[in-house]
Amino acid sequence: MYVPGDDTKKINKAVGLDVDFIALDCEDGVAINRKDDARKTIRQFLDELRPKSIKGDLGVRVNSIDTGLCGDDLTSCLSSKNIPDTILLPKVESTEELNWFADKTDSLLKNDQKINLIVYIETALAFVNLTHICQHAVELSNNKRFIAAGLVFGSDDFCASIGASRTEDCSEVSYARQKLVLTAKAFNLQAIDMVYIKYKDLEGLRRQCEQGKRMGFTGKQVIHPSQVPVVQEAFLPNKEQMEWAEGLLKAFEEHQKSGKGAFTYRGSMIDMPTMKQAQNVLELSKLAK
Numbered sequence: 001m002y003v004p005g006d007d008t009k010k011i012n013k014a015v016g017l018d019v020d021f022i023a024l025d026c027e028d029g030v031a032i033n034r035k036d037d038a039r040k041t042i043r044q045f046l047d048e049l050r051p052k053s054i055k056g057d058l059g060v061r062v063n064s065i066d067t068g069l070c071g072d073d074l075t076s077c078l079s080s081k082n083i084p085d086t087i088l089l090p091k092v093e094s095t096e097e098l099n100w101f102a103d104k105t106d107s108l109l110k111n112d113q114k115i116n117l118i119v120y121i122e123t124a125l126a127f128v129n130l131t132h133i134c135q136h137a138v139e140l141s142n143n144k145r146f147i148a149a150g151l152v153f154g155s156d157d158f159c160a161s162i163g164a165s166r167t168e169d170c171s172e173v174s175y176a177r178q179k180l181v182l183t184a185k186a187f188n189l190q191a192i193d194m195v196y197i198k199y200k201d202l203e204g205l206r207r208q209c210e211q212g213k214r215m216g217f218t219g220k221q222v223i224h225p226s227q228v229p230v231v232q233e234a235f236l237p238n239k240e241q242m243e244w245a246e247g248l249l250k251a252f253e254e255h256q257k258s259g260k261g262a263f264t265y266r267g268s269m270i271d272m273p274t275m276k277q278a279q280n281v282l283e284l285s286k287l288a289k
């Protein structure tokens with residue numbers, strides 16, 4: 001969940017919510033003339049206010065490298081008493097930007113400190129370079145001070161970048177969403193789906209969550225507290241899916257013992273790939289506990 005980094009009231013509110021990840025924002029949720037305030041407020045929060053009770057992870061979305069603000073954002077939050085779990089790096093378009101980030105984190109982090117990195121893919125050029133970006137991020141994770149954790153789809157910047165208009169069925173971003181999921185999963189990275197900006201329309205949000213979940217996204221970005229439970233519910237397996245998965249695994253084991261690779265379960269042909277889908281469902285529910 002994004003929280004504008006210059007808004008102390010919203011930061012305090014977010015800390016009390018049951019969210020998986022709080023993203024303190026220095027970037028587009030903060031006005032140009034408030035960038036210094038956001039940086040200072042986040043630093044103060046990290047130094048003094050970060051309550052041990054934060055349930056989920058805490059990240060800072062810094063400004064993109066091309067703005068010239070990113071270095072100061074990183075210096076401020078990575079030299080704090082409690083460094084964030086994750087840095088969210090927006091508008092990445094090239095492997096050179098990852099090299100810059102690796103050098104910067106090398107110079108700022110101490111001893112055995114490492115930080116997670118979430119890379120934003122939100123321009124046409126980023127999609128063209130996506131495989132190289134992911135490959136490089138994973139390679140740098142082996143000997144640099146960050147761990148490539150996931151990709152975020154920035155659909156609003158993406159639409160601006162390609163000149164698309166938004167539609168309710170998201171057809172304008174369907175190729176980009178699918179490409180992002182596919183490439184993220186190929187490199188064992190999380191794939192985080194787009195923001196639903198009509199935050200008062202929870203039914204529309206639910207539909208978009210279900211669509212994203214079906215496509216393979218790991219989770220979704222949110223901008224308002226009311227969106228949190230809808231997204232959490234949609235991305236976790238429900239009772240019906242759990243029953244399906246548990247029953248299928250049991251039947252699979254029995255059929256394996258009797259020497260049958262393929263069999264029928266609830267009217268469908270089941271073999272190894274369907275068994276793996278059932279395992280995914282159960283693993284996801286364990287992770288959420």
Ligand SMILES: CC(C)(COP(=O)(O)OP(=O)(O)OC[C@H]1O[C@@H](n2cnc3c(N)ncnc32)[C@H](O)[C@@H]1OP(=O)(O)O)[C@@H](O)C(=O)NCCC(=O)NCCSC(=O)C[C@](C)(O)C(=O)O
Pocket residue numbers: 001002003004009010011013014025028029122153154155156157158194195199221223224225
């Ligand atoms: C839309 C806004 C202005 C409506 O803000 P509001 O205060 O007018 O709303 P409200 O309905 O009155 O709020 C109810 C309560 O929730 C609080 N609240 C409300 N929102 C939050 C929040 N996020 N975090 C923590 N608390 C929040 C608010 O302070 C209030 O607290 P209260 O009941 O105690 O008075 C507000 O929700 C907000 O600022 N959201 C975050 C916006 C943001 O960060 N945008 C940038 C990320 S998306 C993006 O960059 C694009 C992307 C990915 O890059 C790309 O697609 O390209």
Ligand SMILES: [Mg+2]
Pocket residue numbers: 028090122154156157
């Ligand atoms: Mg963006």
